[in-house]
Amino acid sequence: MILVKNLHKQYGHGPSAVQALKGIDLKVEEGEFIAIMGRSGSGKSTLLRILGLLDMPSGGEVQIDGINALKLTEKEKARFRLQMLGYVFQEHSLIAELSVLENVYLPAVSDLANTNYKQRAKEILEIVGLKDRVRHYPSEISGGEQQRVAIARALMNQPKTLFADEPTASLDADSSKVVLDLFSKLNKDLKQTIVMVTHEPEDRQYVDRVVWMKDGRIVNHG
Numbered sequence: 001m002i003l004v005k006n007l008h009k010q011y012g013h014g015p016s017a018v019q020a021l022k023g024i025d026l027k028v029e030e031g032e033f034i035a036i037m038g039r040s041g042s043g044k045s046t047l048l049r050i051l052g053l054l055d056m057p058s059g060g061e062v063q064i065d066g067i068n069a070l071k072l073t074e075k076e077k078a079r080f081r082l083q084m085l086g087y088v089f090q091e092h093s094l095i096a097e098l099s100v101l102e103n104v105y106l107p108a109v110s111d112l113a114n115t116n117y118k119q120r121a122k123e124i125l126e127i128v129g130l131k132d133r134v135r136h137y138p139s140e141i142s143g144g145e146q147q148r149v150a151i152a153r154a155l156m157n158q159p160k161t162l163f164a165d166e167p168t169a170s171l172d173a174d175s176s177k178v179v180l181d182l183f184s185k186l187n188k189d190l191k192q193t194i195v196m197v198t199h200e201p202e203d204r205q206y207v208d209r210v211v212w213m214k215d216g217r218i219v220n221h222g
Contacts, residue, residue: 001193002028002051002161007060009046009216020046021057022216028161033187033194035203038213044197045165047213051195052085052163053077065160082107086154088164092146094138094153100125101134104152117156124152128182144175151182155192162186164196168203180206 007024010017021043028034036044049055051062053069062069065084072080094103105121125131128148130141138146147167154162164183168176184206186192196207204210212220 001030001032001065002026002195003061003063004051005061005063007047007050007062008058009043009050009055010058020216021050021060024060024216024218026211026218026221028193028195030160030193031187031191032209033183033192033207034196034209034211035207036195036197036211036213037199037204040199042213043216044213048163048165048195048197052087053081054087083157084160086157086159086162088147088151088154088162088167090166090169092138092143092150094146094149096138098137099134100130100136100138100141100149103138103149104156107153107156121152121156124155125149127155127186128152129178142175144171144178147171147175147179148182151179151186155186161193161195164194166197166199168198168200176200 004024004026007021009021010019012018024047036047038044046055050057056070069077069080095106098106101118101121104125105117108117108120122131122134125134128151130145130148130152133141133145138149168179171179180203183194183196187194209221211218
C-alpha cells in the first residue's frame with residue numbers, strides 16, 4: 001500500500017542545516033492501522049506530511065498504491081490527494097459558516113460527476129455517530145464532535161489511506177476515547193488504512209503496529 005525507501009528530509013543549508021529524516025524505510029500494508037510514535041522532534045509529523053504528499057523530501061522514494069507519488073506534477077499531486085488520501089489534524093479546521101453536513105461534503109463538490117455527495121455525507125455522519133448533527137454549525141457542537149466531523153470530511157472521497165496527526169491532542173480523555181474507538185471501528189469494519197502520529201502511550205492498544213522514531217530514524221517497526 002505504502003512503500004518508503006531511504007527517505008531524507010533536510011531543513012536549511014550549510015552548518016545550520018537540520019536533518020529531520022535520516023534514511024527512513026517503511027512499509028504499510030493495505031488495511032493496517034499503525035501509530036508513529038517518539039519524542040517531540042523525532043521526525044514523526046515530518047514523515048507523516050511527506051507520506052501524505054503535503055511536503056517534499058530531500059531524497060528518497062514514496063510509493064502509494066504502486067504509484068511513485070513524488071514523481072507526480074503539482075496538479076497530479078493535488079488530484080491524487082483529493083481522490084486517494086484523507087487527512088485529520090489536531091486542529092479541526094471546520095468552516096464556521098457552513099453546517100456540519102456542508103463541511104463534510106465540501107471535498108466532493110468539485111467533482112461534477114458526483115451528484116450523490118449529500119447522501120454520502122449523511123451516511124458517513126451516521127457512521128461517525130453524528131446523524132443528528134447535520135444541520136448544526138461547528139460552534140454548536142463539542143470539540144470531540146468537531147473532530148468527528150473532520151474525520152467524516154476526510155472520509156468523504158473514500159480515501160485509500162487516512163492520515164491523522166495528533167488527532168486527540170486537543171481533546172479531553174472521554175472525547176479522545178470516542179475518536180480512537182471510531183478509528184478502530186473504521187479500520188476493522190471498513191478495512192480503512194490509517195497512519196496516525198501520536199505521543200500518547202495508551203493509544204498503542206488501538207493499533208496493529210507501532211513505528212518508533214528517534215532523531216529522524218525508525219528504531220523499531222513494531
